[in-house]
Amino acid sequence: MDGLIELRHPSLAQALTLLENVRTEAERRSLALAAAVVDAGGHVIASQRMDGSALGAMRLADGKAYTAALWGTRTGYFMESTQPGGDDWGWNATDERIVVYAGGVPLYADGQLVGAVGASGGTAAEDEECVTAAADALGFAIEPA
Numbered sequence: 001m002d003g004l005i006e007l008r009h010p011s012l013a014q015a016l017t018l019l020e021n022v023r024t025e026a027e028r029r030s031l032a033l034a035a036a037v038v039d040a041g042g043h044v045i046a047s048q049r050m051d052g053s054a055l056g057a058m059r060l061a062d063g064k065a066y067t068a069a070l071w072g073t074r075t076g077y078f079m080e081s082t083q084p085g086g087d088d089w090g091w092n093a094t095d096e097r098i099v100v101y102a103g104g105v106p107l108y109a110d111g112q113l114v115g116a117v118g119a120s121g122g123t124a125a126e127d128e129e130c131v132t133a134a135a136d137a138l139g140f141a142i143e144p145a
Contacts, residue, residue: 009039010107010115014138015046018117021134023050026122033121033130034058040113042066042097050121057120064104064118064127066097072113074142076102076128103127107135111145 010018015037022035027050034057036047042065049058064075071078078100081088092100102125104118117135119127135142 007040008109008112008114010037010045012045015115017138018134019046019048021137022117022119022130023048025130025133026050026119029122029126029130031122031126031130033119033127034061035117035119035131035134036061036065037115037117038062038065038069039115040069042069042116045115053121060099060101060120061103061118063097063099064101064120065116066104066118067099068104068106068116068118069113070098072106072144074102074106074128075099075104075118076124079124101127103131105131105135105142108141108144111141113144114140 018037026033032050032052034049037045067075082092082100092098107115117131119131
């Protein structure tokens with residue numbers, strides 16, 4: 001039918017591999033993380049919480065992936081802009097699932113946003129480094145082409 005838009009998103013196999021890559025990178029750094037992979041609409045494809053990770057880490061990982069997918073950018077981008085006086089001040093209070101700490105990155109394939117991956121449990125920088133390494137290892141870009 002004319003006018004329909006084709007949607008693409010990571011397969012379950014790719015999502016599980018992304019989670020395995022996050023886990024491998026986290027273990028290399030002696031971290032215990034929760035991680036989630038979502039499609040371009042922010043719907044969870046797969047998630048995991050490593051042994052020893054904080055109980056609240058899973059909700060943050062889901063939120064980081066959701067936020068990265070909905071806005072097509074790294075969640076760390078919003079860390080400063082959502083502070084008092086920032087251009088995005090208050091925006092993060094519009095949806096309880098939005099998380100504005102680093103650790104969520106979008107997944108691009110052939111220049112198209114196809115999903116996102118998020119992690120929580122380390123510092124914001126460590127979380128972002130782990131999900132970026134996981135995405136890179138599978139060939140996803142985290143910036144639009």
